[in-house]
Amino acid sequence: MPTMIQGQLAKFNELVLDKYDLFFPASKQVFLENCLRERLLLGGYGNYESYYNCLVGDPEEMQGLIDELTVNETRFFRNLGQFKALKENILPEMIEKRNREVVKSWGDETRYWKWGERHPLMHFRVWSAGCSTGEEAYSIAFTILDSLKFPRAWNIEITATDINRSVLDRARIGAYDNNSANDIDPDMLTRYMDRTEAGFVVKEFPGRLVKFYESNLKDLSAGRGIMTLRPADGPGIEFDASGYFDIIFCRNVMIYFDRTAQTRLVSTLYRCLKPGGFLFTGDSEPLHLFEHGFNITTEGDAVYYVKPF
Ligand SMILES: C[S@@+](CC[C@H](N)C(=O)[O-])C[C@H]1O[C@@H](n2cnc3c(N)ncnc32)[C@H](O)[C@@H]1O
Numbered sequence: 001m002p003t004m005i006q007g008q009l010a011k012f013n014e015l016v017l018d019k020y021d022l023f024f025p026a027s028k029q030v031f032l033e034n035c036l037r038e039r040l041l042l043g044g045y046g047n048y049e050s051y052y053n054c055l056v057g058d059p060e061e062m063q064g065l066i067d068e069l070t071v072n073e074t075r076f077f078r079n080l081g082q083f084k085a086l087k088e089n090i091l092p093e094m095i096e097k098r099n100r101e102v103v104k105s106w107g108d109e110t111r112y113w114k115w116g117e118r119h120p121l122m123h124f125r126v127w128s129a130g131c132s133t134g135e136e137a138y139s140i141a142f143t144i145l146d147s148l149k150f151p152r153a154w155n156i157e158i159t160a161t162d163i164n165r166s167v168l169d170r171a172r173i174g175a176y177d178n179n180s181a182n183d184i185d186p187d188m189l190t191r192y193m194d195r196t197e198a199g200f201v202v203k204e205f206p207g208r209l210v211k212f213y214e215s216n217l218k219d220l221s222a223g224r225g226i227m228t229l230r231p232a233d234g235p236g237i238e239f240d241a242s243g244y245f246d247i248i249f250c251r252n253v254m255i256y257f258d259r260t261a262q263t264r265l266v267s268t269l270y271r272c273l274k275p276g277g278f279l280f281t282g283d284s285e286p287l288h289l290f291e292h293g294f295n296i297t298t299e300g301d302a303v304y305y306v307k308p309f
Helices: 008-020 026-043 048-057 059-069 080-111 135-147 165-173 186-192 204-209 217-222 259-272
Strands: 123-129 155-162 175-177 193-195 199-202 210-214 226-229 237-240 245-250 273-281 295-299 302-306
Touching: 008 026, 008 048, 008 059, 026 048, 026 059, 048 059, 059 165, 080 135, 080 245, 080 273, 080 295, 080 302, 123 135, 135 155, 135 186, 135 204, 135 210, 135 245, 155 165, 155 204, 155 226, 165 210, 186 193, 204 210, 217 226, 217 259, 245 259, 259 273
Parallel strands: 123 155, 123 245, 155 210, 245 273
Antiparallel strands: 175 199, 193 199, 226 237, 273 302, 295 302
């Protein structure tokens, strides 16, 4: 059995911190060591030094390790209070405002809009950052669809990103077991999912609204809002996400980062929102520890952050 010499674990720790912002405190070092041992034995690298050298030069092995190291726990409508706030307050206000803007634009609409086409002002751009197996992104899709009278008249773009390829593969399929159904309102379940032998699968229309990409939040922060989105096949797409999104869900992701990376991420998320846009973070990720420009809103047990105009 290969053994680790002093300082080696710290080197691996630095490597994943440097590439992905993932931080393993003392309490998680055993987990890190176990994952490294497993990958080392699986690949037959012999010792930790060879394995380290391989990781530095082989993106495929790095990806294999990352798929093991990330914690992907998630569920539909996690933190229900936040989805209630989205449905009861945020979306109705946003829809009304967009509708008003459309009416106001009627004077010059012919310049860019024809009957039968979606009006360019009627859009939602939402980002599920650290989407794991997709439950969060689909919960957002179901909520938006339930809030719209004529959903097909709207351009609904839900961008869902993660660094773990295996969870993204599962998310794209959109198939979930029977237990997952317990987290979804039964009427909603019937509207947006089909029953299968093993559980449920997301129907075609809600499924089409969500696009899953591999994307590293570390690169986004370092690139000050420039996002690289890698689809399942085909080359990565780069775009400037500054001021792009109406709503961002980045929940239960930054708990795995160190303080420096968390601070950087909070300001990048701020940058990626439109003025007036909304940020949801996880229950254990309050932003009061950071300097930020958001206004804080509390509704029942839900907390969210609003970028001022
Ligand atoms: C615990 S899950 C949270 C899933 C969902 N947001 C939720 O709250 O239910 C955390 C996810 O963040 C992803 N993640 C961790 N570091 C990341 C990074 N640097 N860039 C993108 N995603 C990352 C992990 O792969 C994992 O799937």
